[in-house]
Amino acid sequence: MQNQQVLTKNQKIVLDIIEKSSQPLKAYSILFDVKKRGINAPLQVYRALDKLVEIGKIHKIESRNSFIACKNSKCQITKATVFSICENCEDVKEIHDHKLSEHLKHYKDNKGMKYSKYNLEFFGLCKRCIKN
């Protein structure tokens, strides 16, 4: 199972930083944080990020160029992601909605495409930001 794969030193360091953050982090902010742990160059971060995305430990929030840990350790959702993003405070949460996933997973168009992956981002205002 790829999700149980052994991580290398750099991959662990980067994952650790991301998992400790409740919110998505940007590559260069990760770089800043990991400099004290011996990672010096952007490429070292990007390589770790690529791998972590590939094995489903983290996801990329495409519209924000940032990375968030996948809390759902059991199911390897590397291929089907749904996020909610508050456009005011930039709070991001991963959504796990069975009905929605089923709907998307089984989506077929009439163009003969074979889908293997999707990414959905909802934008709006979170509870807190609606009030203020």
Place this chain on the structure above:
Amino acid sequence: MQNQQVLTKNQKIVLDIIEKSSQPLKAYSILFDVKKRGINAPLQVYRALDKLVEIGKIHKIESRNSFIACKNSKCQITKATVFSICENCEDVKEIHDHKLSEHLKHYKDNKGMKYSKYNLEFFGLCKRCIKN
């Protein structure tokens, strides 16, 4: 109606390039193309792109940092976009699926978020690339 808004010179030039392309274009490739028409700097392109996205004439493909014209001139879909992307040939198409849009439009989570927008990108292989 904002979709019938009068466009400025730069906005028209940029939109024209994007509409003539069947595939999404990147900002700097647009810049290259419009240099002969008097647009010299990235910012001029990005400003036009921002506006065109805002009024729904074009959409940004977030995972590709590229821009595609909205063919659907009647409905101003600035807020609800669905794309299919071939990971081999990078062919991108906008999907208009009533059932899917309805489903997404009415999606509610239990977090109290108020959604105003979404973007969905499906990835896979197109008909042609499956064969080859």
Place this chain on the structure above:
DNA sequence: TAATTTTTGTTATAATATAACACTATGTAA
């Protein structure tokens, strides 16, 4: 062991996007 693959570290650079400022055009309202 040797061969192969993966990861690392490093420097340099490419690609994507915005800040700041002065100026111009356009719209609006007295």
Place this chain on the structure above:
DNA sequence: TTACATAGTGTTATATTATAACAAAAATTA
């Protein structure tokens, strides 16, 4: 018409995001 506000322009500089290329080290495999 004038004044004011708003939106767009042109420009230079710079910030941010991401990858190419190469040599060396580590891990894997046969």
